[in-house]
Amino acid sequence: MSSEGGRWVDPAPLEVARPRLPWWTLLPNGAKVALLPFATAYVTCWLVCQVVRVVVRYPVTVLVCSLVAWGWITWGEWATAVAGGVVLVGLSAWWFWHPESFGRWVAPVGWSEVRRFCVYACQWRSVVRLSELTKDKRGREFRPRLGRVRAQSWRDCVRVRMVKGQAPEQWETRASGLAHSFGARSCRVRVIRPGVIELDLVRFDPLTVPLPAPALNDDPASVDLRRLVVGRTETGRPLRLRLRGTQVLVVGVSGAGKGSLLWSVVRALAPAIKAGQVRLYGVDPKGGMELGQAQEVFHRVVFDNGEAAVTLLEELAAEVKRRATTYRGVRRSWSPESGDPFLLLVVDELADVIAYQSDKQLRERAARAVQTITSQGRAPGVCVLGLLQDPRKEVVGFRHLFSTRIAMRLDEPAQVDMVLGDGVRQRGAAAHEISEHTPGVAWVKEDGRREPVRARAFHVTDGDLAELVTFVTGGLVLVEGGVR
């Protein structure tokens, strides 16, 4: 700044800013000498912290380097090289004969350090700057800190300590850019604790191979209505679906694999259906194309969306109310000890019953009955498994009554928001990006759980359905490890 005729004017364009000197340079020499021990202690602590950080972040690399250095000093280079060769041969043999345990215990540790150093640490500064995830205050740059990196065969989990004042949503909006920057197919943001997030950078889809349906189990006690295994998640864990105390809505375009999810549920329930502990009801407006494949396992099933279907829905709604009255003051919710069977109502193409039915009266009666069951059926042990292609509000205005929502392949991002709720797609649940070559893949979102789960349902073939019918109706065929 300069003064011209008593008036302050802006500096000329070429005038450079005066360099700002650190405050301690302005101290008198005596004070500098007095502060020297403190400054030395500070620098030493800082160096120790840096070394500890390197050891924590790269323990295997540090251990290997230390052992090589120690061997070199004590045994000499030849003996160290021979010992290194023996260790390498041992590791190769482990990998060759036990690839699973090698993949679980050895590979991820070294691979994580390699990926941390080569992919993330070396690009971190420029990527967060270019993605505008840094903050500047008084000329000082605040950068998000790269934390632990865990590399798996199909994804890298990268911990990040966010800059103060940042929200996970800011990272969610930049997830696509981060994925491209780090060479991943997609990036999802998970909150670990306040201030700390984990980026899931997915390199490959681990769900490309269809999963055969598991063998049927003959023990009704093994059926846990809160944790039915109906597929596998992308982390390799069983996909457990809750039926007791919830209502389930499955939405996907034609060919998305809704049928495989439905039949995976029914197969998981098979021993309890056979034992009379679970009773299935079905409505299939497509004339029985879906439920007709194994209609014998249903207690009652209707193959249209007319009077018979509506009557069935109304009877179930009345049963919900009857049970609620009976349980009042006796029990809080249904349990096997109540003596009543658990009821599962399967409605294939729910929209045909409550929206596309041309008879207004039937349509309204059906919608009222389904709403009664979904809103009040939780405690009396009545669950609706609704399958749907079109999730628009005009079609199902009471989507929120389904506390477990499953999005299979969908056409548009807006449909994902309709099914899973606002913000879930930004957290990574890109159901509109599920490949048409992977039917059965879905995003599962349960109310009360922030993170959606990506999984694939078992592939239930015609043979599996025939076996299911034989099993439930009594013609058992025993095979190794179960009943076939």
Ligand SMILES: Nc1ncnc2c1ncn2[C@@H]1O[C@H](COP(=O)(O)OP(=O)(O)OP(=O)(O)O)[C@@H](O)[C@H]1O
């Ligand atoms: N989990 C799965 N794994 C592998 N293939 C599957 C799986 N689920 C379904 N498929 C295959 O995908 C195709 C379509 O499946 P399905 O009929 O279940 O879809 P849908 O969503 O029910 O379609 P629609 O609404 O038209 O009835 C079938 O050929 C089926 O064999």
